[in-house]
Amino acid sequence: MELQLVRVDYLQVGVTSQKTMKLLPASRRRATQKIVIGDHGGVVTCFGIKKGEAMPVFKTLPGQRITRLELGGALNTPQEKIFVATGSEVRGFTKRGKQFLSFETNLTENIKAMHISGADLFLCASYIYNHYCDCKDQHYYLSGDKINDILCLPVEKLSCIRPILACQDRVLRVLQGSDLLYEVEVSGPPTVLALNNGNGGDSGEELLFGTSDGKVGLIQVSSASPVHKWEVRNEKKRGGILCIDNFDILGDGVKELLVGRDDGMLEIYNFDSTNEPVLRYDHALSESITSIQGGCVGKDGYDEILASTYSGWVTGLTTEPVHREGGSGEELKISQEMQNKISSLRNELEHLQIKVLQEREKYQQSSRSSTALSAVPAFSVNDKFTLNKDDASYSLILEVQTAIDNVLVQSDVPIDLLDVDKNSAVVSFSGCDSEPNSNFLLATYRCQANTTRLELKIRSIEGQYGTLQAYVTPRIQPKTCQLCQYQIKPLSLHQRTHFIDHDRPMNTLMLKGHFSFAEIHSWVVFCLPEVPEKTPIGDSVTFYFQNTFLDTQLESTYSKGEGFFKSDNISTISILKDVLSKEATKRKINLNISYGVACS
Template sequence: MMELNLQRVDYLQVGVTSPKSLRLLPEKKIKGPQRVAVADQTGILQSFQMKKGESVPVFKTLPSSKITRLELGGPLGSPLEKIFIATGPEVRGYTKKGKQFLGFDTNLTESIKTMWVAGSHLFISGNYIYNHYVDCKDQDYFLCSDMINDIICLDLTKVSDVTPILACQDRVLRVLNSSELSYEVEVPGPPLCLSLFAGDGGDEGEELLYGTADGKVGLVQISRTREEFNLGPSHRWEILNEKRYGGVLCIDNYDITADGVQDLLLGRDDGLIEVYGYDEADEPIHRFSQTMSESVGSIQGGVVKTAGYDEIVACTYAGWIMGLTTEPQHKEVGPGDEVKVSEETQAKISNLRQELEELQRRVMTEREKYQSSSHSNKAMSAIPHFNINDKFSLNRDDASYTLSIEVQMAIDNVLLQSDVPIDLLDVDKNSAVVSYSACDTENGNFLLATYRCQANTTRLELKIRSIEGQYGMLQAYVTPRVQPKTCQVRQYLIKPLSLHQRTHVLDEKRPMNTLKLTGQFSLAEIHSWVCFCLPELPERTPSGDSVNFNFLSTFLDTQLECTYRKGEGIFRSDNISTISILKDVLTKEATKRKINLNISYDLVEETVPETIKLIHPKLEYQLLLAKKVQLVEALKELQIHEQDLNFMSPEYRQILEESEKLQAEYKKQPCHLERLYGMITDLFIDKFKFKGTNVKTKVPQLLEVLDNYDLQSLISFFETV
């Protein structure tokens, strides 16, 4: 296996960019330097190429409204040399020299979010609406039940039928036929981006790559009809995200390893760039990775800096365009050799000095202008505007929320405030210093924490774990390093069933408790109540008479089924506490709107021991971990005084060997055991609450049973009280 050695080179910085806003234009010469086309959120589209190590502009448009997507197009079968951008509800087309040849207003009510161009076919979508145009004439339309994250069409030079695919937030790829849904392909996470395998869909043109918000990547075979899809499995392979890297924002295919096979290039929202090759069985193998300081929204393979040298070109959120090139950037000098600086390098150093001096002069001028205007009575201090790219997403692996905050300039500090109890968990890649302030819990303030960032930090990642049943608002006050000081507030809802995640499959063999609500409410009203309770649901009211959503608890692996329509809602779960939370919150929401609800429930006794058995492995592990951590200090002290440790049992010797690992794990999740105790206590109270019995006085006895934990004793306690 060839060692892949890539070295970073920086090209230039544009404004803040949206994902998939950079493309490399094709070059007639084989391995000749390619032009780079990039669009940013200030509405500027520009193209540049590298000459003698400098970026030389080809063209640059004037600022306009925010550009959300850039794609290349051209006649089918020919090089893709035309540049298409989406801005608001409009699509514009430019030649490679910058001449505008198309200005097409789609008249959509929402801004274009994603776009794909193939010959005379234009595929666009907003948040929920998909449109297909041929020669700018309306052809097809589809209203999606959940948010559309990306759109693609199978290669029309290989596949005769027009087959658009929508990547939707509800963990589904929707395959369309004209204006109808042909079938759905379920994927393991919310898909954020799509790409044709090997750039053209493989041998038959039907293979499709997807990247998900939880960092997984997979290859699926797209059949053109439901009948073909039902014949066999569509999933070819999947790259799991065991190291919990960020979500995949962009994918490209390029032979960077020069082995004659297209490699897989990935850009992630935590700044990681990865390269995967393929083995003899066409399974992906990791070949290279490098971390940037910002999220990577666009990635392309090609030749940019020097003819003959392949590279990966990436664009970050803040608009930094950089390359990872195969060209050696450093020349080794032997003993006695003179270090000679080439004329090209000298010219570059001279240009940089001049540019730096010019920037310093401009800063001085602007500072003087600001000072003089702020001292006059008429002028007011201008608050500088800055963009924030933030994400608040649930991780199934450790039942926590990741809050990532990215700013186009360096972050000074981030203040977190919450009116519900939450835990802040350790994040390895977070170098910020955190300090906690005293909170007035009686007045609903449960957290006040300040993260002070190191110099030049533009991205901060935090991990948060909430308690189900307690809901409210988490607020982040973001202050960048700019003068005058300014701050922006971001708000994140902590929902009553915040640790539940959408799923496609339910285990029908499990016993389930049922909650049934009836009353004078509309489908839109009950949908808004369910949205208030559960994450990952579309805000838009689904079409149809009846709605069905399935959920899985990321913490306990219990399940929940929600089925509702106008005037009726049925909720089934194997966890009584989930039913209890839903009953309380839905009743409260209905009361706010002065709607009377008729509530009935059917509780199954078997569900309680089954839920305890689901908690058992986690509880047993945490109790054992806590016991081991308590022993570490004593064993270390014994180790200092005793030279020979052979008298110790193998179990104690193993604790000593793994002491650092055990303490690090315990530190990462300090309140895990308390949470499990809390869930069992809630389950105990909720079970008897539905029977009309208040057992809060029995809680101390329950805690005694937990302190001397045994699964059978705990189940017996629930049954004998």
């Protein structure tokens, strides 16, 4: 059966974060569902679709940015209560828009991830996990690296509460109460979690995960040890995963896997005879897909895939066919309903064009006044600077809620700009005087009309470190620009890993001195990527790294007053020695340095 879907754009709200759009449960099977979405303006919007038009149900007042939106309710009942995380507060609304909960948590940071199961509320800040039951504190856990998402296995199928944290260091942390039960290593930094089939499968222990480098996998999280079921590699070099859902869009009784990526690719996978996912359908949107869900939205009886994007568009891919009458050589007949809709849209467009001209003229007149004030328009930049293991290059992704005019890239360290197939911007290079000003690169990317997302590829040289700056200018008036800065680290091509080959001959570097654990950790953060900024718990820590370009490895173990580094690349040891010596000298700390050179 061939899958044919038609795209429909329903509504645009403000800029949205990951997992902030949901479909409310339907009143009956295959009846249309209401959509609820939260944006960075703090507004929760609930609406339904009637005759192709968005009909509002309720809309809240603006407030702090909404970072998560989840549905909840009593166990084994329709989940139709709306919960939003905004700042360090959780608010609850009924499906009619009445607020029934305002819970100010004891978190000192903003909430980054949230999950709700019955009376249990699971919240995560950057490194902190909290479990509340009926708004009373139950459990707490401090993670070793940043938490990207949280999920709890279904309590209805298990005899215990089993929260799972998706952490930046390529680890899923399975908790029991306030304790770590065990860790599950995955192939990339996990960014999103979802229950397989929407309910965890037959056992309730099956967990889907998506990574920032574009992989999707399934793990069975049992109480004893995890079982890796399958993993879909990112062979087509597409974007990272931001959202996952399961829905039977084919109507064959088996739910398909829905995936939304940060490069705007929406993918639908079905399963072969061995229960391995196979890509069945994909569709390209022009911006990041922050949420995805399957349901019935536009018309009774017609299923569709609903997605929300970074700039706030709510878009559907519906199974409802587009009816066209007329054969070859005949004029196309349009229904009266469609004619009325086209006429209404034309009138609305003319009205908006007149209004824009009036406001522009009004602004020009006021700007000539001696008392004129010009407000700088605010805009949001969604950026991502990550190392690609496959080609040892950095991807810099810049996404703006409005069209980008140009991006100026400047670097005080030698770097190369590589070609990107998806990039249609025109690049021009300016001459740089690198000696007195340490200015090695100055390039301008001029974007085509309606470009809201720009992807650049950069390759650095290890041992040369500094700052890369991107000046983003959108197509808005008056002209304004936003500066984004990224650190090129001394060992910039190294990537965190969880194991190394201990049989290789290793060069060693040992440091001793009067420095604290926090001080040497800050030096390692300065030298190497993917190291958590927060000082680790305990008296010492060990990190493993792999060079993505040369495939060499590095082991770093350090504690208060002592640091020990091992690598099979002598250049890595030399760079570490130079940089760590400089950092210690800045703080007037004397170091006792000793080496060991491997004999092959």
